[in-house]
Amino acid sequence: MAAPGGARRQPLLLLLLAGLVYGASAVFFEVKDGNGTTCIMANFSADFLTNYNTQSGSKNSTFKLPPNAEALNSSSCGKENASNPSLIIAFGNGHTLTLNFTRNSTRYSVQMMRFVYNLSDTQIFPNASSQGPKTAESVPDITADINKKYRCVSSNQIHMNNVTVTFIDATIQAYLSNDNFSKEETHCIQDEPSPTMSPTSAHPSSSPPHPSPTSAHPSSSPPHPSPPHPTPPHPSPTPPHPSPSPVPESPSVHKYNVSGTNGTCLLANMGLQLNVTYKKKDDKTVTRVFNINPNNTKVSGSCTTQQVTLELQSETSTFLAFQFGKNASSSRFFLKEIQLNMTLPDAKVPTFQASNSSLRALQATVGNSYKCNAEEHIWVTEAFSVNIFKVWVQAFQVEGDKFGSGK
Numbered sequence: 001m002a003a004p005g006g007a008r009r010q011p012l013l014l015l016l017l018a019g020l021v022y023g024a025s026a027v028f029f030e031v032k033d034g035n036g037t038t039c040i041m042a043n044f045s046a047d048f049l050t051n052y053n054t055q056s057g058s059k060n061s062t063f064k065l066p067p068n069a070e071a072l073n074s075s076s077c078g079k080e081n082a083s084n085p086s087l088i089i090a091f092g093n094g095h096t097l098t099l100n101f102t103r104n105s106t107r108y109s110v111q112m113m114r115f116v117y118n119l120s121d122t123q124i125f126p127n128a129s130s131q132g133p134k135t136a137e138s139v140p141d142i143t144a145d146i147n148k149k150y151r152c153v154s155s156n157q158i159h160m161n162n163v164t165v166t167f168i169d170a171t172i173q174a175y176l177s178n179d180n181f182s183k184e185e186t187h188c189i190q191d192e193p194s195p196t197m198s199p200t201s202a203h204p205s206s207s208p209p210h211p212s213p214t215s216a217h218p219s220s221s222p223p224h225p226s227p228p229h230p231t232p233p234h235p236s237p238t239p240p241h242p243s244p245s246p247v248p249e250s251p252s253v254h255k256y257n258v259s260g261t262n263g264t265c266l267l268a269n270m271g272l273q274l275n276v277t278y279k280k281k282d283d284k285t286v287t288r289v290f291n292i293n294p295n296n297t298k299v300s301g302s303c304t305t306q307q308v309t310l311e312l313q314s315e316t317s318t319f320l321a322f323q324f325g326k327n328a329s330s331s332r333f334f335l336k337e338i339q340l341n342m343t344l345p346d347a348k349v350p351t352f353q354a355s356n357s358s359l360r361a362l363q364a365t366v367g368n369s370y371k372c373n374a375e376e377h378i379w380v381t382e383a384f385s386v387n388i389f390k391v392w393v394q395a396f397q398v399e400g401d402k403f404g405s406g407k
Contacts, residue, residue, distance in 0.1 A: 025064060026169060029071040031087055038179040039077035040087050040101070044170035050117060051162040051377050054127040060379070061124050066091050084111065085174050094118035094133065097165070101174040108174050109143035109330065115163055136160035141360055142172060143330045144186035149173040152188035159361040162377045189327050190358055251291040253390050257401070258310050260303030264398040266310060266324065271389035278383065279348045288344070308395045318342040324395040326366060333395040334363040338380055356380045362393055369394035371406030
C-alpha cells in the first residue's frame with residue numbers, strides 16, 4: 001500500500017541537512033506494507049513527451065510530473081512467490097505511471113514501466129481525435145544492487161512507442177532493509193564516463209543499409225558530446241509548432257550489418273523516416289519529412305566491447321550515425337547516441353548538425369534482439385524526431401549472422 005497521503009515530499013531544509021539535494025521539481029514517493037514497513041522509496045522529477053492524433057494531424061504534448069502526484073493505495077510491496085512490488089503514481093486527469101520491480105539474489109530492477117495517459121484530458125491533449133486512456137510500456141534500464149539505491153543525476157530517457165519519459169535526478173530503491181534510502185548507491189550508466197571508441201573495420205551487409213534516427217539543429221551549434229562526468233540534467237525537448245509538410249510514403253525496410261575483427265557486432269532490419277524542423281530563408285519555420293533511401297547510402301562503422309557504431313553517408317550529403325551502448329551489470333544493449341549532419345539548401349542556415357548522447361531506445365538483453373512491427377516514434381531533440389518502421393535489431397553478441405530471439 002502507499003504511504004499515507006500518497007506522495008510525500010520531503011522539505012528542502014531537511015534534504016539539505018541530510019546532504020541530499022534534489023531538483024526543485026522532484027517528488028517523493030513511498031510504499032509501505034500492511035505493517036507500516038517501507039519497501040519502496042523514490043524521489044525524482046519526470047518530463048513527458050507524447051505524440052497523439054488530431055483531425056488536423058499529429059501533435060506533441062509536453063508536460064511534467066506535478067508536485068501533487070501521489071502514490072496510489074494500489075501500490076504494493078508484493079507477496080513472496082506470488083507478486084512483485086509496484087509503485088503506481090497518479091496525477092492530473094486520469095494519468096498513471098507504474099514501476100513494477102523484480103529481483104534476484106544480487107540485484108533488483110524495474111521489470112516493466114507502464115504509462116497510462118488519458119486523451120480526454122483536454123488541457124494536455126487538446127483536440128485529440130480519440131478519447132479515453134492509452135497505454136505505453138517499456139523495460140527501462142533501471143537496476144541496482146540489493147541494499148543499494150539506484151542513483152541517476154543525468155537525464156534518463158525511456159522510449160515507449162509514441163511516448164518519451166525523461167527521469168531527472170532520480171533516486172529509487174526497492175526491497176528496502178530499513179525505512180530509508182541506503183547510503184550506498186548504484187550509479188546509472190548515464191553518469192559513468194563515456195569509454196573511448198577504438199576504430200575497427202566495418203563491412204556492409206549484402207542488403208543496402210539504412211540509418212538510424214538522427215537529430216537536427218542549425219549548424220551554428222555543433223554536436224554536444226556526452227559529458228565525461230555526471231552533470232546537471234537538462235529538461236526534455238519541447239518541439240516547436242511549425243508548418244507541417246506532406247508526409248511521404250512509408251520508407252523501405254532493409255537489412256544491414258556492421259562487422260569487426262571478431263565478426264558481426266550489429267544486425268538491423270528497419271525503415272527510417274526523419275522529421276526535421278528548421279527555419280527557411282524567409283524566416284518561416286517548417287518541418288520536412290525524409291525517407292531514408294538505402295539504395296544511395298554507403299555504410300561504415302566500428303565495433304568495440306562497449307560500443308557499436310553505424311555510420312551512413314548518402315549521395316545528398318547527409319551523414320547519419322547511431323551508436324549502441326551496453327550495460328554490463330544488466331547485460332542489456334540500447335541505442336545510446338544519434339548524430340546528424342545534413343544540408344538543406346532552402347534553410348536560413350543550410351548546414352544542420354546535431355547529436356543526442358542520452359538516448360535509451362531499442363533495448364534488449366545481449367544475445368537477443370529487439371523487434372517491433374508497429375511504427376515507433378522517437379523524439380531526439382526539439383527539432384528532430386524519427387519514425388522507425390518494423391525494426392529488428394541486435395547489437396554486440398550476434399551468433400552466426402542471425403537474429404536471436406526477439407523481445
